[in-house]
Amino acid sequence: MLNIFQSAGSRLHLIDLPKWFLLLGSNLVLFIPRFDGLPCYSDKLDQLSDGPVLGILQFTFNSEVDVSDASQRASILWQKSLRFVSTIPGFQSLYWSSVNDVSPCQQIILLIQWKNVLGWGLFQSSLGFSMMLGYISQASNRCVQLDVPLDIPDSCHLELVSFQFPEALSASQLEKKAAFKTKWENVFPKHADGIVPNSELAHACGEWLQRDTESEDQIFIGLLFWNSTPQFEGHLQLRGGDGQNLTQHIAELIKDAMHVVSACTGQLNHVSGDPLPDSTQCQITHHAFHEDVTPIYSANEDQNESGKDKYHAESMSQARRKPRERIAAGPAGAWYMMAHISQHHLPRQINSSEVDIIQMISFRAQRGNTEVQNQLESLRLKLWKLGDCPPLAWGKENDNEGDSDKFLLFLELRNTKLPRQECEARLQEYIYEFSVGCGSSIQELSYRRTAGPRNLASISNADITNFHVSDNINDRRSFEYAMNNYRQTLIQQVIQGGQTSPWSAFITNCGAWAPDQHPAHKYKVVGTKEFVSVFRCEMEGAREEWYSDFAERSRTQYDLLGHITDWLRTLSTTIENHYVVFEKPDPWMITDMTEKKEREKPIIPPSIFDVPWAPQKVPSLDFQPF
The missing domain is CATH 3.30.70.100 (Alpha-Beta Plaits)
Structure with missing residues (x-):
């Protein structure tokens, strides 16, 4: 040719x-595609x-x-x-x-x-x-x-x-x-x-x-x-x-x-009728992402007159009724409109920062083992002394089965007394001592750097999802767009002016790329990068209810939710989910934090009325002011 x-x-x-x-x-001003002068969303298109x-x-x-x-x-x-x-x-x-x-x-x-x-x-x-x-x-x-x-x-x-x-x-x-x-x-x-x-x-x-x-x-x-x-x-x-x-x-x-x-x-190529590539080869331990999804359009049937997700809107109404018919509002459909992808505009690139100050220790132990509990408290005390009341939280995974518990401990290396490299060396030394002290009473002991959760001093529970994503830079960019869609499903579409409400099932705690692991660590999967997403759960039972809704609707509503499942699974090699319920701080931690607050309490300067500006003089008996 x-x-x-x-x-x-x-x-x-x-x-x-x-x-x-x-x-x-x-010029990057957003212009909506038009036909005969009418925007693509106009109700008047049917008159053409x-x-x-x-x-x-x-x-x-x-x-x-x-x-x-x-x-x-x-x-x-x-x-x-x-x-x-x-x-x-x-x-x-x-x-x-x-x-x-x-x-x-x-x-x-x-x-x-x-x-x-x-x-x-x-x-x-x-x-x-x-x-x-x-x-x-x-x-x-x-x-x-x-x-x-x-x-x-x-x-x-x-x-x-x-x-x-x-x-x-x-x-x-x-x-x-x-x-x-x-x-x-x-x-x-x-x-x-x-x-x-x-x-x-x-x-x-x-x-x-x-x-x-x-x-x-x-x-x-x-x-x-x-x-x-x-x-x-x-x-x-x-x-x-x-x-x-x-x-x-x-x-x-x-x-x-x-x-x-x-x-x-x-x-030229046409739309192939061959079976689509299977994205379920990803190893998944997450309730929301197990369902089979098929790329079929259905959005026109799943939106109400205002263009909002009608199932989410109804779930919000059910959660607000008295008595409640639901524990919390369900997921809200979220997607990037094709009209916003044009020669004038591309949706903003989502840049999730990399966080490298949080250390995570996890292990499994038989339930009720007092020796392990004593060794764990000793480990907490050693880690606590690495800094001046460093943020530290620990708890158990809530979905444990059988007669063992999985423990997770998170430490934020902030305000430490030693240089960062020396802190990590001490930390590994303490973990080794903990392992020796527990012996065969613990299994699956691991330690790695991670990106969340944040606000360890006040967190009570955390739904933690670890995505192991292809290390290819373009795959990682695509994953960030998909993850932004996933986070948008938590936003309340019914209430104006706020992303969350008293009826929210989750509150976003963090979403970031985990740092590269220390060369000595064997946790990292070759050719992947870890993304950590953490939600806080506000109401008991809301997490299971929300995930069940997300999975079921993903199967039948590809455009609203199912494509998010497909997108994330295609880009990930594994998806792991952990729901952690954190313990209350140790009494000695509370004492140390109280003393620290007293030390850091600001000194209030004296009032100007308390300052002896001049030596006091006894007025003369002959002094008459008027």
Whole structure:
């Protein structure tokens, strides 16, 4: 295949594909995709003509991302996204392929044919391709009112051509738009059966791009579907319907435009009907993430008149009734709208900081073993003396079965008396002494650096989830977007002005990447990075109720909750959950903290009335003030 626009004239500008849609330069103001001047969420869309709409999307991915490489997690999420989009009402067909370009970053063009503007609107309000966030560096999300045949073969290659005209064309020179489209149709005429009279060209069509703002220039989009066989040296000598040389007609088209950009792709791909990659290979010990999920659209049925998650809204009402019908409000559906992923805007990159001052010791012991309890108190005392009342908390995992308990102790190395490295050396020495003192009475003893929980001095319980995520930087970026969605499910959508309420099942305590482990530690899973998420539980039984709801709804509501499960499982190798109920501080800890408060109590300066500004004088008996 030869790019016919490349050889048609010197006024053609070949630049990277993302730039030809980035018409507002570096302006990152969020613009909502529009059709006929109406935003994609408008109730008036159903009043427009019932004509077909073609979505034209382009993604530029970060370096080293290749969605065609089945071994990459990005490829798994890409296939799931394609399958999900194909289930949105109004969907007819989808074609995608990589752009033929020397750029080190993969560029993908997608064409999505919708039956009408309502299907396109549902796509824009859905999660769409949002599971690719973290991998995407640039995006374009546009549309034209056009109908592409459903039977274009996979062997075809797409050539996409954009002709840019000044913005004033829309107001004072409307006839030029019709004239240019006529020129295009004369260059690429069709027979009555829709077939282009040329063996090398399978199909050709074009239309004016829908504008997201009135200030945008006018752009005409031409789509040429080439068969894979034609290869010619020099200029391509194809004959149009009028018998004139095609390159001359193309030169006439180029002459009318301010700028022309052409991009060619490899062979086209459709939505595969093959079984999707399995994300359940992740090892999971978490009640919320066990359910099988299938990428199927359902959001339009799961929202109320205000666009909120109707199941969450009802659970909030049930929790607020007297007597209560639920312990707490259930999870709230959360996703990134496709309309917010466009050439003008990408959702803000979530940067979870790395915390490296919390040490965690865990072990298992037979329930009620007094010797282990004595040894543990001795260990706490030694750790306590490493600093000036350092934050320290310990407790038992609440989900223990059988006749043993799992103990977890957390220490924050803050306000220590020794340098950090020496503190860690002492800590390991104390753990060894504890291990020797307990002998075979304890099992599974481990020590590692972690990121949470925070506020150890006041915490009473903690739901701790450890995600072991692929160490690939792009996978980690994507995970942070997924984790932000997960945290959003805790937010109360019904009550305005607050993220939590007295009816919240969880309160977020922390979410951060754990630091790299000491080389001597064997805990770290090779090729992974640990993310620690901690919630506080406000009411007894609310945790089990919330997780049960999340798991059940994930199975049937992919767009609201299920995609979060799919997203996190795809990027993780293991997901572990621990619910820890903390013990009260030791009496000697309370005494030390009380004494510390007394020492640090600020000294109140004396009042100015207590200061002897001058020596006291006895007034004279002859003194008369008046």
